[in-house]
Amino acid sequence: MRFDHLRNHLLEFLDKGFPARQLRRLVSLDPLPGSVVGRQAPGPLAQGLLECSVLEPQSLFERLSSRREGLSEEEAVERRLVSGLNQLGQERPMSLWAHLWFCYCGPFNLLLSLMLPIAWFTEGRDTALALGAMLLIGTLLRFVQERRCNAATEKLKAMVGNTATVFRSLDEGSGLQRRQEVPIEHLVVGDVLWLSAGDLVPADVRLLSAKDLFVSQAALTGEPMPVEKFAMVRDARQSDPLARDSLCFMGTSVVSGSAQAVVLGIGARTFVGSLAERGSAAEPAPSTLQAAVREVSWLLIRLMLVTTPLVLLLNGLGKHDWLQATLFALSVGVALLPEMLPSIVTSMLVKGAVLLSRRKVIVKRLDAIQNLGAMDILCTDKTGTLTQDRIVLERHTDAFGAVDDRVLQLAYLNSHYQTGLKNLLDLAVLEHLELRHALRVDSRYRKVDEIPFDFARRRMSVVVSERNDYHLLICKGALDEVLAVCDRVRQGDRVEPLTGERLARIRAVAEALNQDGLRVVAVATAELPPSREVYGLADEQGLCLDGYIAFLDPPKETTAPALRALAAHGVAVKVLTGDNAHVSLKVCKDVGLEVRGVLLGPRLDDYSDAELGELAERSTLFAKLSPAHKERLVRVLRGRGHVVGFLGDGINDAPALRSADIGISVASAVDIAKQAADLILLEKSLAVLEAAVVEGRRTFANLLKYLRMSASAGVGKVFSVLLASAFLPFLPLLPLQLLLQTLLYDISQVAIPFDEVDAQLLRQPQRWSRQRLGGVMALVGALGALFDIATFLLLWFLFQADSPARQGLFQSGWFVEGLIAQLLVVHLIRTRRIPFLQSRAAWPLLGMTAAMVAVAIFLPMGPLARLFKLQALPWDFWPWLALILLGYLGLSQALKGWFARRCGWL
Incomplete structure (x- = not known):
């Protein structure tokens, strides 16, 4: 039972790949879940909807305390203050103190808290104060990082959003009204709306009038075909609210026609809101990035679960000090636990999203940045993308x-x-x-x-x-x-x-x-x-x-250079349009897009998915397409192993936007297209998108290097600790020293999101590879363990640190070598080229590395040594350490080049 509880806790913490519940929602900024399973809302809500569906309009307005010309602005504000915003599944942000407490409650901090009273009574006040300082630094590090991520994401979120057309009463009783656009979250019960093709239904509503209104309810029912809605119920015997003609629901969309409607329910008090509260929302499949973070996290957790008891037994049986053995084993477990992994991944994604926003690209779903970096096919419409959008x-x-x-x-x-x-x-x-x-x-x-x-x-x-x-x-x-x-x-x-x-x-x-x-x-x-x-x-x-x-519609002057740049970055552009093939061919010719093949929509139905996928790979232009054709083309291209982006802004683009690995729309698009998209372009231009692709690859490259660093450092540490525990008559590091080493390494990683990326890594799409992860882990982990052993032998034989009486010298030497070697791993893995010479990290990362190296040298040599049970190292140790580290760098670079030639890099 205890293991199950621990596993559930770790899943809660790591499975989404984000460090806190308020950050977990950053993965998707959309206001609605993707799909709802089950169709029965709770009784009172369903009954209320059914009653409203058959009321005469005047009776309905009396029930809602509204009127046909709509609410006044003052009435809407008053109701909003009482009912809250029209938002679904939005968690209240943590207070400052609650968030600080959450950041404290991590394994690293909890272990420090456990050790602090023990150190106070056994080691003295100074050591306890040192532990307290580490505890404070670890908590504040995570707290500051997460608060910055939250603030940046809220700013991005405010830049995108859908609006609804409402009628506002100008003077109560006069019957005068005006139409105006308001943010969807500002709607209140009793608001009178105007719905037309392309609109999302922003709340649960009762229709007052409808003209050829067809609504897609696929998000609620799974039915792909739109259903026609009417102002009055044709069959009042229907007990399912979704089947009532006069009701439309939050999360559905208008396919065609128009209607006037009055709001019955908002936010959690809607049909879809009630289902979501009961946990009926289906969990979306994890993205490639989420799967990668999860994979690395669980790898390190499994290493921790295997290594911790082994270290405990080896040290407890060999040294006969079970308290120290227990604390050391727990320290090893905490050092392996990827506590900072979700936080740094989130920080990287948020930084990438902020940089993209400066390039006129708003990220709605943070882990879509990974797909942007991996995209190798871009499917785009013609109007406004290749052309000036000035018809x-x-x-x-x-x-x-x-x-x-x-x-x-x-x-x-x-x-x-x-x-x-x-x-x-x-x-x-x-x-x-x-x-x-x-x-x-x-x-x-x-x-x-x-x-x-x-x-x-x-x-x-x-x-x-x-x-x-x-x-x-x-x-x-x-x-x-x-x-x-x-x-x-x-x-x-x-x-x-x-x-x-x-x-x-x-x-x-x-x-x-x-x-x-x-x-x-x-x-x-x-x-x-x-x-x-x-x-x-x-x-x-x-x-x-x-x-x-x-x-x-004249072609854009920026289109031809953008197409060349996308081709140079390994992204093939395919044009998917409902327009005539002759017009589309002329536009493609004008912008310099080489058309290798043309497929017409009416002919697509003649091919199987396998045949169509093969033809689609060879073709450039697809004309006279229906929405279903666009969606199918995206799906078959994905089925052939491509990472497909789709750029569109119309109602007919929504199915393809949802099917693509990365859906891209524009700020001026219809609501349904913006809701389906992962990225929103503030300017509809391939030049903007090309810059976004490069930025996405830079962010993803930094993510990949960090994931490999985390996994590789963990594997090397396991090898070294197990060998040292088996053969040394004392602990290779005291628990306090191991936790300090872990904290300093974590601090150095905070600068990775600011790192530069080699130009050659931006030229081709990048993908996560489990096989290459395993190879890098084995290579770097084995090399790290090899040079740790060299350090052990140096300290044991040359400096006579071979007994419990001289363990302080051994521990100080390995503390310095282990930390500097971990810092060098960052620079080894970040590039395929020679680090520091052919490829230098960004100044923030270089500065953080230099600072942590200085701290590693200062701690045993300075006045703080006694606080951490370290001791000054002899001066002739430093040349030997430099030789070991240079050997580590040289051999790692040689093997890295061999591995890159055989398996590729990143």
Whole structure:
């Protein structure tokens, strides 16, 4: 039972790879869990949702003390003060004193606390004071480091976040309202929201009105297909709140359509919040970095569990002082326990995230930095990444290429009256017409209805009325998808049947526009009788093709250099777009991206995953893709062993963002894309991303070197301690000395996050390798033990430190050699080149190393020696020590070069 308790405690401490519960959440800054298992919320909550789902709007507003025009700003603030923020699973930050106590409660500090009263009564006040000073330094070291990490992460977290569109009442009782964007965490019960395509549902809500609203509930139910929602319940017999038509839930997302809704529950008082509180949230699979930290941690823990009892038995039976043997064995165990490993890993990740933020990249999930460093394929959309994201309407023509202002007018009406997600094409139409001041059409028409856009149809329609004798349906969308619902075409003042010959001419005109790099959007219409006010998908048929609007999005000047830089760093760029292949090829050519193969979306379904993976590796451009196609391409590339990044900002990019090893979006993206991403670019540019890749590799390289240092130093220490315990008639180091050595080494590691990385390590993607870890551990550990033995022999035979009476000399000599050798390991492992000569560490690390070497020499030679039971070393010991350390460096460098040639490095 005791072992199980210890193991659970260690798992609590190490399994996530982060040193405290308030740091553990830094792994993911997203407000929602990735998936929820189980669908039954607690009874009272479910019952309340079911009751609200069937109430008439006025009764519902009375129940919530709200009104249709929304709450006023003052009312919202008052409610927020009572209910708190709309946050899910957010732990309250530790108070200063609670955090200080937590930092004290580590194995290293607890062992020092155990030894302190023993030292007071057996060794005297001075030794106890020395232990107290070590205890204070160890606690403050961890405390300061973690507080800095917390503060930096909170600043990063504040830089990214989603907003919700709410209605605010201007004057109670007046019915006047305004729309405004507020942070999601500021929502309160009773707020009236506007939801449209691309929005996350920010709370549990009841719909007041809905138009062709489709919501993805996959995060709650696991069902991949979106479900349609309505303002009123169609079947009130449904006992599952998730099946009620009029309810939407926090954590779901709007795929298409629009709606007005009122907030029923926020934060922990939501459906998903209640499930999370009951522990129903599925634990995400550990990332590569988490697995690496866990692997190193458990390796050292296993070494500790095996070594500690052996050291206790060897020293207790051999020296017959069981108290000293017990304290020494515990000191060895604590020295092996990777207490600082999670803290330093977190510090490195936070420092990397801060540096990335200075390069206009915000990290939402800290361990995504590792995937950024390992990425070898980047899948990206075209618009705004390769191009300037400044779309201009270049032409408006009829179906046969003649300039036609009527087509522009129809496109304007469509863009102006739609209430869904206005994309860059809509904005270009509106800006074009407003700048020309040629057509004043909005005042002459009224909107009747709309049929929102979705990525299956790739078109959307609005229905307007200029006069009451007919309704005009205006459809705008991708050429093939619009042609699929057309049977006529307008030429001048005539409307003619859409024959095969005319269809061929139409496609030739569109292709010529595509060849010029223009993106073509078709516009079609139908006049309908004014007999109804509600229209649906079935009304998009028998249309007349009126013409095209064609857009130009010029390539960015920074794209070509960024593509060359990414290629030089071993990252292959693949373009995944829903656009036409001709336009995409022209853009790729303009930015200098060599296209080795083109795959079209409709053909992807003909291939198995294995066939598609092989084709995808050889191809560069993928056009006419649906969201499912993008997600599948990312998945098959990952299945072939690649680390895949995906850059996107639209609703259709969300599945691929979630499937990629590292999802990358931009600050201007739709909510669902930002929520799915691991990184947020403040500027949508490949140049920014290329700089981020280099910074990610630098951070990951420092992480790898530290993991190898920790594992290698532990293995070497085990060999040395076991050999010394077996053959020496006294303890090789006193417990106090071993703990002091451990503390000084831990202090020196604090500077590793500030280290530089060799240029060649930044040129190629870097990955964690268990096999290379084992090789480095065996190499460095064995060498460390070999030169420890050389030190033992030197002290035993040359300096006659061969009896308990002269053990102080032996312990002082090994204390100095062991600490300096550990410090040299840092510089040996940090580079494949010759340390100090061909590759120098950053000044903080060099300075910390020099300081710890000076302390190691000063302690036995200075006035503090007696506090730690050390004694002055003879002057002729130092040349021998220098010779041993130079031999250690030389042999290590030779074997390191041999190992790097055979197995690689890092």
